[in-house]
Amino acid sequence: MQLQQMYQEIILDHYKNPHGRGLRAPFDAESFQVNPTCGDEVTLRVHVVDGVVEDVSYEGQGCSISQASTSVLTDLVVGKPVDEAFAKMDAFVELMQGRGQIEPDEDVLEDGIAFAGVAKYPARVKCALLGWMAFKDAVSRSAA
C-alpha cells in the first residue's frame, strides 16, 4: 500500500517522539514559519557558537510530516558546523524537490532518507520543508 511508502516507520517514530522539541535558551535567533495552505506553523530557535550549531529548539503544530522532519533536522544539524548543516539542508531540499527521482545518501541525511517517499506528493513537500525553512532563516538572522 502506497501509504506505508510515504509514512515510513522512522517518520511515525519521530512524530510520536520528537527530538529536541520545546523552546530553549540561550539562542541567537528565532524564526516563525507558516504553511499558508494548511496553517501548520513552527517557531524555531538556533544557538550558534563559533560557527557551530550548538542547539536547535522549536515548537509548533502540524502534520506528522512537518513535525517529524523538524525532529530529524535537530538530529542532523545540532553539533555540526553551519556549513555542514547547510550542506545537509541542501541535500534534503534536493531530495524533497526531486519528485521521488533522487536516491538519498544515508551518510548525509541519516533518518532523513525516510522522507524519500514524501517527495512523490508535491502538496506534502512544503510540510517536510517547513522546519528547514525556519532553520535557514534563523541561522541567517543569527549571522546578521
Place this chain on the structure above:
Amino acid sequence: MQLQQMYQEIILDHYKNPHGRGLRAPFDAESFQVNPTCGDEVTLRVHVVDGVVEDVSYEGQGCSISQASTSVLTDLVVGKPVDEAFAKMDAFVELMQGRGQIEPDEDVLEDGIAFAGVAKYPARVKCALLGWMAFKDAVSRSAA
C-alpha cells in the same frame, strides 16, 4: 443580395440628402449622444411650443444608418404633438429591437419602415436609434 434588404433606397436617399440637418435656434434643449463602440455622435436640439415639436435640428457624424434615421426622425416628429412623436418613437424602437420579426406600420412610421431590415443586424440597431435617443433626452430636458 442581403445588402439591399438593409440599405433600402429610402435609407440611402436620406443619407445622401438629409432632412433638417444643421443646428438652429430657437431651441429649448440640446442633447449630445454617442455610440461608444463606433464613435458615431449626434448633437440634437428640440424646440417645443405648447406641447408641439416645432423644430428638430441636429448635426453629427456617423454611418448611413444613423444619419438617415435622424433625417427620418425630423420628418416624423416635426409639427407633431409630443405625445404623438413619442408614440412614433416607441413604434420605431420596437421595430428596431424586433430582430426583424415585427411588421412595421407605414401609417405610423412612414419612411421609417425602411429600417425593418436593419433590425436583423443587432450591431446596427444602436446606429438607427442614436438620433432617437437624443430626441428623447432633449425633449425630457426641455420639459424640465
Place this chain on the structure above:
Amino acid sequence: MTTTAAPLDVAALRADFPILSRTVRDGKHLVYLDSGATSQRPAQVLDAERTFLEQHNAAVHRGAHQLAEEATDAYESARARIADFIGVSFDEVVFTKNATEGINLVAYAMGNAATFGPSASRFALGPGDEIVITEMEHHANLVPWQQLAQRTGATLRWFGVTPEGRLDLSDVDTLINSKTKVVAFTHQSNVLGTINPVASLVSAAQRVGALTVLDACQSVPHFPVDFHALGVDFAVFSGHKMLGPSGIGVLYGRRELLETLPPFLTGGSMIELVKMEGSTFAPPPQRFEAGVPMTSQAIGLGAAVDYLRVVGMERIAAHEHALTAAALSGLAGISGVRIIGPADLVDRGGAVSFVIDGVHPHDAGQVLDSLGIAVRVGHHCAWPLHRALGVPASVRASFYLYNTLDEVDALVAGVREAQKFFGVA
C-alpha cells in the same frame, strides 16, 4: 427548502461527468468530496463552450460582422439566463473572473467613491465609518474589507461565532450602528455548512442605511436563491463551484446602486467617451466589464445554469440534505471525531468539517486520498474561523448533486482507517 421532490437519479447524472469515472492512486475509484473547493463539469457544459468556440467565437460588443453578432448574442443570452436563475434582471448581472473579484470590485469601487464626485457619495467611506463582517468569512470576504479599511481609515468590526458554529448575533445592535457603511457576510459557510439568517442581517443593515454584500459562493450552487427576495444590495458567486467553467463569477448589484457605483477596472468596452483629458463611462453592467470578457466561460456558465435548472435546485438541495445527514451521523458514530459546525441539520448545507483526535487533518487527508477519496484539508481559506473554534485545521467533505450515499459510507470507513493507521483507534 422542500425535501419532498422526487429524488435525483444520481447514476444517470454521474454519466454526464466524465471525470467521475476515472480512478486514482493505483486503481481506486475516485470519490470526489471536494465540490466546495470546485465542482466537476458535465459534458453539456464542456460541449456548449466547445461549440461556441468552434462556430461562433469573436470579440463581443465590439464587432459588426456575423460572428461578432452571434458571439454577443450568446454572451448576453447567458447573462439573461443566469439573471433569471438568481431572480434578478439581466442588467444587474456583472461578469467577473471569480467571486473574489466581485467582492474586490465592490470594495475598490467604494474606495474610488471619494474622488468620483457627488453622484457616488453614498458609497464613500473614511475615518469614523465602519465595515462589518463576520469571523466565519472566507478570506475572499475578509481581506478585501481589511484592505479597504486600511486604505480609507474606516474601522473593521465583526460578528463572532458560537462554539456550535453559528453567528453570534447577540451584539447585532451595537455592531450594526449608525456608523456602519457596509455589512458583508456569507450566505453559507464553506467550512461549517451553516446557513446564515440573511433576513435579519439585511434588516439590521437597512435600519441604519448600510449596504449589504452577500457571499453566495456556497448557496447559489446548492439551493434556490433569489437575490431580490433576499433583499441584499450586492452578492457574488463563482461559476466553477456550480458546474460551470473556472475563470468566471458573477456580481449581482441592485440596479439603482450599480447605476451610481464608480467603476473599478477600466479600459475598453466600459467607456462612454474617452479623451486624453478624461473619460466618462457606460451604464451597468458594461461599466464593470473592462476588456474582452470571459466570453466562452459566460456561455459555459449559462449552460451550467440550464443544467441545474433541469435537474432542479430543490431536488439538489434535498439530495445534499440526505448526504449531509448520513455524513453527520456516520461521523458522529466514530469516537475521537469532532464535527466543526452544526451537528444538526437546521439551516445547514452540505459542507461537513471535522477533526480527529491524534490525527492531523493533513495526515487524515492523505489516508483518504490513498483510498481514492478527495477531501480538503487545512483552514479552507477561513483561518480566523479555525482560530476562533480552537482548531488549527480541519478535514472537509463537501457534497454535490453527483455524490452518493455509498461515497459517504466510504468517507466514514476512510476516517476509521486513518485512525487505525495512526494508531488512535
Place this chain on the structure above:
Amino acid sequence: MTTTAAPLDVAALRADFPILSRTVRDGKHLVYLDSGATSQRPAQVLDAERTFLEQHNAAVHRGAHQLAEEATDAYESARARIADFIGVSFDEVVFTKNATEGINLVAYAMGNAATFGPSASRFALGPGDEIVITEMEHHANLVPWQQLAQRTGATLRWFGVTPEGRLDLSDVDTLINSKTKVVAFTHQSNVLGTINPVASLVSAAQRVGALTVLDACQSVPHFPVDFHALGVDFAVFSGHKMLGPSGIGVLYGRRELLETLPPFLTGGSMIELVKMEGSTFAPPPQRFEAGVPMTSQAIGLGAAVDYLRVVGMERIAAHEHALTAAALSGLAGISGVRIIGPADLVDRGGAVSFVIDGVHPHDAGQVLDSLGIAVRVGHHCAWPLHRALGVPASVRASFYLYNTLDEVDALVAGVREAQKFFGVA
C-alpha cells in the same frame, strides 16, 4: 525579425481551426480578418482544456488529493512554458483575466502603495508626480492611468502621434523628466500596426528612474518577444489574441518589483497569514492571484504557446509581413482609400486600418460582412488616436498565421465593392 524562415503551410494550419471552415451570410466562406480583436483557437488548445477538465480538474494550490496535485502541476507547468515563451522566469508571470486587468493591477497596486508602508514607497505617487502614456494607446492602457492620476493627484502626460502614425518623440526629454513615475506605452498599435521604439523609451525612463509598463497585447502573439531583453519593468498581454482561451491574460513583472509591489485583488491563495486584525501576503506570483484562478484557461494558454512555438514566431512574423505588404499595396491601389498608419513596412505589424472617402467605416464593414469578410470598424478602443488623426472611425483588417494572400485579395475586392455600392467609385 528575419524573413528568411521557411514559409508557413497555411492550408495545413487552417485545418486545425474548426471555425475557419464555416460559412456566414448565406454560404459565404468566412474570411476572418479580425484577429487583432480576438484570434481563433486551434483544436489543440480546445483539446488541452477539455482533457484537463475531463481528467484532472480540481482547485489548484489548495488540495492534497491526487486531482489537486495533478491540477496544480498542470497549472504551474503552463506558467513555466509561458514564462519561457516570453523569456522570463516562472515567478515573474502573474495570471490575470485579460491584459486590461494586468494594467489595472499595476495602476491600483501603485495606488495602494501610499498606505502599504515603507517597503512599497518606490511605487507611491501623488501630486507633482507624472504618469506618461501616448496618444496611440488602447483605452486599456489609458483609462486606468487617468483614473490613477485622478485618485492620487498625479498628472497625466502623453506623447503625441505624427500624421504618419508614429510616436512623436521630439519632446521626449521634457515629457520624461524627474517627476515621471511611470511610462506606459504600447509595443505595437492595435490600430496603426506601428511598432514603437521600446529601447529608447525604456532608456529615457530608466534615466529618470521611472517604471515602464509595456502593452504587449499586439506583439507577443505576432513576433518573438523577450521581456528581459527589452528591459521593461512590467508588460501585459491576453490569451485570446494568441490562440488561447478568453478569460486569461498575463502580467509580467520584474522579480525585484513584484517582490515589493503591494497586492491588488485580495482573498484566498494570496495570503501568508490572516487574522481578523490584519493579514500578510504570499510572495509573487501567488500574491497577485487571489481566489480560484483561471485554471483550465492557463492550461489552454500553455497549449497555445506550445502551438505557436512549434509553428515558430519568426515564421509567423514573416507570414504576416507578407500579408501586410499585400494589403498595403492592394489598398493603395484604390483611389479614395487612405491608410491610417505607416504606409511602409518598417517597424510595422499586421494591423491595417483605413478610411474610404464617402463610405462610413460602419457601412464599409457591412458590405465586407455581406461578402463573408470579418473586419472591425469603429475606433477600436483607441478613440483619442482617431481624434488625433482626424478620423472619427476606421476599418481595420488584422492578420494572423492562418490568413492567406487570397483573403487579402478578397479584402481589396470587397473595398471596391463597398465603393461601388455607395456610389463613390
